Amino acid sequence: MRGVLPVLLSAWFMAQFDFFVVNVAAPAIEHDLRAGPAALELIVAGYAFTYAAGMITGGRLGDRYGYRRLFVYGVAGFTVASVLCGLAPGAAWLVAARLLQGLAGAVMVPQVLAMISAVYPPERRGRAIGWYGAAGGLGSIAGQVLGGLLLTADVFGLGWRVIFLINLPVGLVVVPLARWLLPEADPREAVGFDLPGAAGLAAGLALLLVPLGLGNSLGWPAWTWGAMAASAPVFALTWWWQRTLAARGGQPVLDLGLLKVHSYLAGVGAIVAFMAYFASFMFTLTLLLQNGLGLTAFQAGLAFAPMGVLFTVTSLLGTRLVGRYGLVVVMVGGLVTALGLALLVVGAGRGLPYIMVALVLVGAGNGLVLPRLIGAALVEVAPHQAGIGSGVLSTAQQFAGAGGVAVIGAVYFAVAEGGHHARAMRWSAAIDLALILLVVAMVAYNRRRAVRKASAAGSRRGA
Structure with a gap:
C-alpha cells in the first residue's frame, strides 16, 4: 500500500489548487484575452459549476466501474483540459476548457476518498483521511500564495498560462503511477445507470450554482432569481424519482x-x-x-x-x-x-x-x-x-x-x-x-x- 496515498492526494491537491488559483490570475487573463465581465466570471466559476454538478455522478460511476479506473480517466482528462486552458487563444476557448476541467475533476476527486475508505482498514483510515483534509486545505491556500508567485516570476515567459500548464508534468507522473500502484477495485455488479437521476441532480445544481456564481457581478438580474426558484421543482422531481426507483429495486444515483x-x-x-x-x-x-x-x-x-x-x-x-x-x-x-x-x-x-x-x-x-x-x-x-x-x-x-x-x-x-x-x-x-x-x-x-x-x-x- 506504499505510495498509494501520495498518488491520490496529488490529484486532490491539483483540483483544489486550480479552484483557487484563477482568482489570482483573473486580472492578467482579462487583459491578455480581452475577456469581458461575463466571460471572466465563467472562467473563474465555470470550473466550480461543472465540478460540483458532476461530483455525485462521478462517485456513482466509481462505485459501478471501479475506483482506480475512474481515477485514472479523471486525472488524464484533467491534465488534457489543463493543457487546453494553457493554450487558449481566446476567452471562449478558455471558458470551454475550464468547464471540461471541472467535469474531469468531478470524475477524479470522488475516487480519492472512495479508495481511501475502501482500501485502508479502519485503524489506518483516520490518518489517511486526515492527510486528505490537509492536502485539500494546502491546495486552497497554495492557489493564493503559489499562484501569485508563479505570476510574478513569469516562468518561461508564459504569464498566466503557467498556472494551468504546471498540471501537465503532474498528470504525466500521476497517471502511470496510479495504474501501477493503486490496487484493483472490482466494480459492483452491472446494473442500469440512473441517467434521469444524474441529469436531474446536475440540472438542479446548475440552476443554483450558476446564479450564485454570477449574481454578484451582474447585479442580481431577474433571471438569477428565476433560475434559483426553478431549482426547487427540479430537485423535488429528482427526489421523487430517486425514491420511486429505489422502491422498484433499482439503483438510484443517490x-x-x-x-x-x-x-x-x-x-x-x-x-x-x-x-x-x-x-x-x-x-x-x-x-x-x-x-x-x-x-x-x-x-x-x-x-x-x-x-x-x-x-x-x-x-x-x-x-x-x-x-x-x-x-x-x-x-x-x-x-x-x-x-x-x-x-x-x-x-x-x-x-x-x-x-x-x-x-x-x-x-x-x-x-x-x-x-x-x-x-x-x-x-x-x-x-x-x-x-x-x-x-x-x-x-x-x-x-x-x-x-x-x-x-x-x-x-x-x-x-x-x-x-x-x-x-x-x-x-x-x-x-x-x-x-x-x-x-x-x-x-x-x-x-x-x-x-x-x-x-x-x-x-x-x-x-
Missing part, C-alpha cells in the same frame, strides 16, 4: 441509505457550514487586503502564507491528537478559529499586523478542524457506499463554497460601498464566526454519538 446514517448527515452539515465560512473568508479577506489595504495580488498572497504554515503544522499534529483524545480536538480547533474571527469582528481596521495575528489563529484552528471533518462524516459509511458518499460530500463542499461566497460576499460589497472595507470585513467575519460555531456544535453531536456507541459496545462485551 444512495438513500446514507440518509439513515446520522453521523454522516451531521458530518455533511458541518462540512457545509465550514466550507461556506472558509470560501467566503478567503474571498472577503482578499478584498480587504487588496482594496482596503492597497496590497498587490502577490503581497496579498504572501499574507496568507502564515495561515498556510500554521494550517500545515496543526494538520500534521491533529491526526495524532485526535487518535489520542478524539473529536474534542476538532472542537478545540473550531474554538481557536472562532477566536481569530472574533478578533477580526472587533478590530478588522487596526492594520495588517493585527490582521496577521487573527490569521495565525484561524490557520491553526482550521488545521485541526478541516482534515477531521471528512473522517467524522465517513466513519459509519459502508465500504460499498464510499463512492457515492464521497461524491455527496464533495458536492456539498463546492455548493457551500459557492453559496458562501455569493451570500457573504454580497454582504461585504453592500457594507463596503464608499470604501468601508474594514467595516465590511467585520460584518462578514461575524457571519463566519456564527458558521464555525455551528461546525463545533455538529462535531459535538457526532462526538456524543461516538461515546454512546463505544459505551454500548463495552456493555455488550461485559455482558
Whole structure:
C-alpha cells in the first residue's frame, strides 16, 4: 500500500489548487484575452459549476466501474483540459476548457476518498483521511500564495498560462503511477445507470450554482432569481424519482441509505457550514487586503502564507491528537478559529499586523478542524457506499463554497460601498464566526454519538 496515498492526494491537491488559483490570475487573463465581465466570471466559476454538478455522478460511476479506473480517466482528462486552458487563444476557448476541467475533476476527486475508505482498514483510515483534509486545505491556500508567485516570476515567459500548464508534468507522473500502484477495485455488479437521476441532480445544481456564481457581478438580474426558484421543482422531481426507483429495486444515483446514517448527515452539515465560512473568508479577506489595504495580488498572497504554515503544522499534529483524545480536538480547533474571527469582528481596521495575528489563529484552528471533518462524516459509511458518499460530500463542499461566497460576499460589497472595507470585513467575519460555531456544535453531536456507541459496545462485551 506504499505510495498509494501520495498518488491520490496529488490529484486532490491539483483540483483544489486550480479552484483557487484563477482568482489570482483573473486580472492578467482579462487583459491578455480581452475577456469581458461575463466571460471572466465563467472562467473563474465555470470550473466550480461543472465540478460540483458532476461530483455525485462521478462517485456513482466509481462505485459501478471501479475506483482506480475512474481515477485514472479523471486525472488524464484533467491534465488534457489543463493543457487546453494553457493554450487558449481566446476567452471562449478558455471558458470551454475550464468547464471540461471541472467535469474531469468531478470524475477524479470522488475516487480519492472512495479508495481511501475502501482500501485502508479502519485503524489506518483516520490518518489517511486526515492527510486528505490537509492536502485539500494546502491546495486552497497554495492557489493564493503559489499562484501569485508563479505570476510574478513569469516562468518561461508564459504569464498566466503557467498556472494551468504546471498540471501537465503532474498528470504525466500521476497517471502511470496510479495504474501501477493503486490496487484493483472490482466494480459492483452491472446494473442500469440512473441517467434521469444524474441529469436531474446536475440540472438542479446548475440552476443554483450558476446564479450564485454570477449574481454578484451582474447585479442580481431577474433571471438569477428565476433560475434559483426553478431549482426547487427540479430537485423535488429528482427526489421523487430517486425514491420511486429505489422502491422498484433499482439503483438510484443517490444512495438513500446514507440518509439513515446520522453521523454522516451531521458530518455533511458541518462540512457545509465550514466550507461556506472558509470560501467566503478567503474571498472577503482578499478584498480587504487588496482594496482596503492597497496590497498587490502577490503581497496579498504572501499574507496568507502564515495561515498556510500554521494550517500545515496543526494538520500534521491533529491526526495524532485526535487518535489520542478524539473529536474534542476538532472542537478545540473550531474554538481557536472562532477566536481569530472574533478578533477580526472587533478590530478588522487596526492594520495588517493585527490582521496577521487573527490569521495565525484561524490557520491553526482550521488545521485541526478541516482534515477531521471528512473522517467524522465517513466513519459509519459502508465500504460499498464510499463512492457515492464521497461524491455527496464533495458536492456539498463546492455548493457551500459557492453559496458562501455569493451570500457573504454580497454582504461585504453592500457594507463596503464608499470604501468601508474594514467595516465590511467585520460584518462578514461575524457571519463566519456564527458558521464555525455551528461546525463545533455538529462535531459535538457526532462526538456524543461516538461515546454512546463505544459505551454500548463495552456493555455488550461485559455482558
